[in-house]
Amino acid sequence: MTFAQILGHERQKEVLRRALKQDRLAHAYLFSGPEGVGKRLMALALARAVFCLEGTGCGSCVACRKVDHMNHPDLHLVEPDGASIKIDQVRHLQKDLSLRPSEAKRKVCVIDEIDKIGIAAGNALLKTLEEPSGEALFILLTPRPEAVLQTIRSRCQPLAFARLARELMFETLKRQLELDETKAHILTALSDGSFKKALGRDRELFLEKRIELLKSLTALSPRSIIPLFDFAETLSGKESDRATQQEILEIFQAFYRDLLLFRHGRSEEELINIDLMEKIRRVAGRESIPSLLTKIEALENARRQIARNANSQLVMETLLLRLAS
Ligand SMILES: [Zn+2]
Structure with a gap:
């Protein structure tokens, strides 16, 4: 998935593209916005652009393909284990991040639903965010930024994602799912700007x-x-x-x-x-x-x-x- 393949979110893409080009990526980002609008896809597109051997997120080099298959050794993905992100998961991540990147110049760590991290695990993660071991790039994702621990939020550059515009969703659903106008209309309205809902x-x-x-x-x-x-x-x-x-x-x-x-x-x-x-x-x-x-x-x-x-x-x-x- 390249930036260009992600639907909508033009401003957010521009922010990230420019930061990449000027080599001024933040150390940690907080992507916030409703579920299913493409935050995780955007995080993976960013990881791909960071790792790409061509420097573009070309989609065809070895590094890009490894990201697409979720088996790039320098890409770390953390998701809640059950109801929350546990302290063991943070410790495990810290251990991984203490090692040098194996193929890329830096490691990329995507943490989904960061609002579901408990206080103890959050404090442990905070240490890593404050004292970057190596050159890790953190991308934290959340549908509820107000529920993210303030200490974590303040360490990240925020990037907010809005619901997808109705017109864009309607046209895409019609085309991708080959739906008639009535069904595309209903699905667009009920999924409320979330492709994850509409397609799942x-x-x-x-x-x-x-x-x-x-x-x-x-x-x-x-x-x-x-x-x-x-x-x-x-x-x-x-x-x-x-x-x-x-x-x-x-x-x-x-x-x-x-x-x-x-x-x-x-x-x-x-x-x-x-x-x-x-x-x-x-x-x-x-x-x-x-x-x-x-x-x-x-x-x-x-x-x-x-x-x-x-x-x-x-x-x-x-x-x-x-x-x-
Ligand atoms: Zn590439």
Whole structure:
């Protein structure tokens, strides 16, 4: 992956290209921005440009190919081990960094989800960031820069990545996935500027499964509690992890947002679920604007509770009771 092959983020590419050219790369970068917008791809493109035998990130020399296959001996990638980055991982990294680079002039160390480093491991890493052993380049990645330890943040040059522009995503999804306009529109809107979401397992959830989910949701009635509790159980069941639950709630929220926009007489292009217009018309007919606002608020609330690790079955039951009323 070269800089040119990464979609969007032109300003960020320019910053890095210029620093490379002038040989003024920072010792450590903090790439922040929503998940799936290409931070890791950009870090790897930078590693490639640093290691490249042609000095360009050509893509065809031995060094470039090793980066692409993730087997360059001077490239170190650290990711959370389970819920956090552990102190053992930092010690292991420090040991690697104490050795001289074996093929390149310097080592490159990419640490993903740096916000998930604990205090002890963070302090250990800080030592390495403060006293660079050898010429290592650190690229730290995070979707939540405000959650990164301040001591670590202050050692890094920040580079923020924005969500990808809708137009760019829409055109790319249409071309890459050979989707029709309707599906590309829905996937673009629901994946919210994140290619990782649009191209990953969420694609099926956002396109096909969404229709089933909304069908079950809109069939619920406060008078028949059993189907409602069954649906809550399905949504919070074993196969559905917290990330999936959040995405299902996003789908519900997008639907209620559509209903609200429809009630306000906005045009179809502003809606997300444009393949479900008949359902939107029907359900919007039995809701009022205040009732829709209350339901959207209930959804917000449910998302916050799921994020806080509340009992998901209970959260879903309470939510569905509100949505069905
Ligand atoms: Zn190369």
